[in-house]
Amino acid sequence: MAELTGHPDDELLFDFTAGSLDSARADEIRAHVARCAGCAAFMDAALIGADATSLLVEPMPTAAAAALDAAVDAAWRERAVVSNVATAPPALVRTPTPRRARRFVPILAFAALALLAGASIYAGRGGGDSSSYSSSPKSQSETSTDAPATSERTPAVEADSSAGAPAMATPPAPPIDSGDVTGDAATQRECIATRDETQLFLPDGRVAQVILTGPLGIYVVCG
Amino acid sequence: MDAEDDQQLVRRAKAGDQRAFEALVRRHRDRAHAVALGVVRHPEDAADVTQEAFIAVLRHLDTFQASAAFTTWLHRITLRKAYDHVRRRVPVPTDPDGAQVAALRARDEDPQFTGMARTALLEGLAALDQPFRDAVLLVDVAGLAVEEAAAALGVASGTIKSRVFRARAQLARELGTRGVGPSSNEVQDG
Numbered sequence: 075m076a077e078l079t080g081h082p083d084d085e086l087l088f089d090f091t092a093g094s095l096d097s098a099r100a101d102e103i104r105a106h107v108a109r110c111a112g113c114a115a116f117m118d119a120a121l122i123g124a125d126a127t128s129l130l131v132e133p134m135p136t137a138a139a140a141a142l143d144a145a146v147d148a149a150w151r152e153r154a155v156v157s158n159v160a161t162a163p164p165a166l167v168r169t170p171t172p173r174r175a176r177r178f179v180p181i182l183a184f185a186a187l188a189l190l191a192g193a194s195i196y197a198g199r200g201g202g203d204s205s206s207y208s209s210s211p212k213s214q215s216e217t218s219t220d221a222p223a224t225s226e227r228t229p230a231v232e233a234d235s236s237a238g239a240p241a242m243a244t245p246p247a248p249p250i251d252s253g254d255v256t257g258d259a260a261t262q263r264e265c266i267a268t269r270d271e272t273q274l275f276l277p278d279g280r281v282a283q284v285i286l287t288g289p290l291g292i293y294v295v296c297g
Numbered sequence: 298m299d300a301e302d303d304q305q306l307v308r309r310a311k312a313g314d315q316r317a318f319e320a321l322v323r324r325h326r327d328r329a330h331a332v333a334l335g336v337v338r339h340p341e342d343a344a345d346v347t348q349e350a351f352i353a354v355l356r357h358l359d360t361f362q363a364s365a366a367f368t369t370w371l372h373r374i375t376l377r378k379a380y381d382h383v384r385r386r387v388p389v390p391t392d393p394d395g396a397q398v399a400a401l402r403a404r405d406e407d408p409q410f411t412g413m414a415r416t417a418l419l420e421g422l423a424a425l426d427q428p429f430r431d432a433v434l435l436v437d438v439a440g441l442a443v444e445e446a447a448a449a450l451g452v453a454s455g456t457i458k459s460r461v462f463r464a465r466a467q468l469a470r471e472l473g474t475r476g477v478g479p480s481s482n483e484v485q486d487g
Contacts, residue, residue: 083459084458084459084460084462084463085455085458085459085462087462088458088459088461088462089458091462116466118469119465119466119469119470120462120463120465120466120469121465122465122468122469122472123433123464123465123466123467123468123469123472124437124465126414126418126421126468126469126472127335127418127433127434127437127438127465127468128437129414129415129418130331130334130335130415130418130419130438131327131328131331131438132327132331133327134326134327134330134344134347135340135344138330138340138341138344138347139326141344141348142322142326142344142347142348142351143319143322145348145351145352146318146319146322146351146352146355147315147319149352149355149356150315150318150355153355153356154313
């Protein structure tokens with residue numbers, strides 16, 4: 075600790091009046107103040123000022139406190155209402171239009187991703203090796219009732235077998251529900267194809283046609 | 298409830314416990330009101346500011362980090378709301394018949410606001426430069442620790458100590474010039 079030279083600065087005087095200095099430093103300050111009228115007056119004034127500020131802290135006026143309580147209560151209720159709306163189940167706020175739009179966005183995104191990755195392309199029908207992937211004939215006939223022929227919508231793309239597309243067994247096609255499909259689970263089933271899925275069912279009953287295989291998996295592109 | 302510290306009450310309020318938030322309001326409203334009063338100088342305005350501050354706290358409660366001191370956050374908001382209030386305050390128009398002055402004087406004579414010392418103190422606070430006023434309000438009125446006030450104002454702890462000490466001395470000088478406390482001749486800087 076350096077020896078005090080000259081007048082103690084404001085910070086040191088603050089610590090002294092707060093009693094937070096070690097005893098040796100406090101003794102130094104005390105000795106200085108005893109022989110320096112300027113510092114003594116300055117310190118006394120600061121103590122008076124500190125006492126004076128205590129005048130400000132009083133109980134809040136009763137009427138003001140009651141108004142504050144009422145305002146806080148109202149704000150709390152308003153906050154609770156906003157919070158409830160924000161966390162409401164999606165089924166309560168879902169509308170058909172955004173649901174339909176939501177179905178196709180991820181499909182296009184997956185297709186773009188796979189194409190950019192230089193994926194090999196495998197045609198599900200009308201081209202490629204049908205032994206590694208094929209749609210169930212039953213499902214195709216069911217699908218075609220309301221949907222245009224898939225071969226007319228989707229160009230056949232030759233698969234590159236050297237790309238190592240995984241061979242996939244043909245699963246039984248689930249029944250196509252072209253009715254009013256609601257709920258997130260149903261939406262995801264229709265929109266996303268992974269390695270575990272070989273069939274994509276569209277809202278209007280069509281079946282996806284082109285499978286893209288790439289480093290991130292297998293993706294399905296709609297016609 | 299009073300045995301709970303602020304952080305516990307904040308945690309419960311964030312979880313949806315209205316009573317916990319009300320306990321925080323009851324615990325800190327007097328000092329928040331005093332801090333506001335030190336800036337806006339009128340009890341009714343200070344009550345408005347206090348209300349605005351607590352509503353702002355409630356609206357942003359979810360973003361409050363539990364590691365920070367609640368009082369640091371509250372009083373920083375209170376100060377900001379108080380200065381916003383002062384900036385918004387409509388200037389008193391010319392008052393040829395003295396009606397406005399009489400109204401203001403009547404408000405100052407509110408029973409909650411009597412006392413020459415208190416009035417002189419508010420005038421003294423108004424005479425301080427804002428950095429000094431803020432420091433003394435947060436430390437001596439809000440009761441924040443030096444480190445908390447430093448965090449609230451974004452300055453070093455040493456700066457807070459210096460400002461508070463100097464502000465206290467200047468307040469005493471202001472009180473002296475208004476006939477309260479030591480006379481201005483007795484107080485001089487060290």
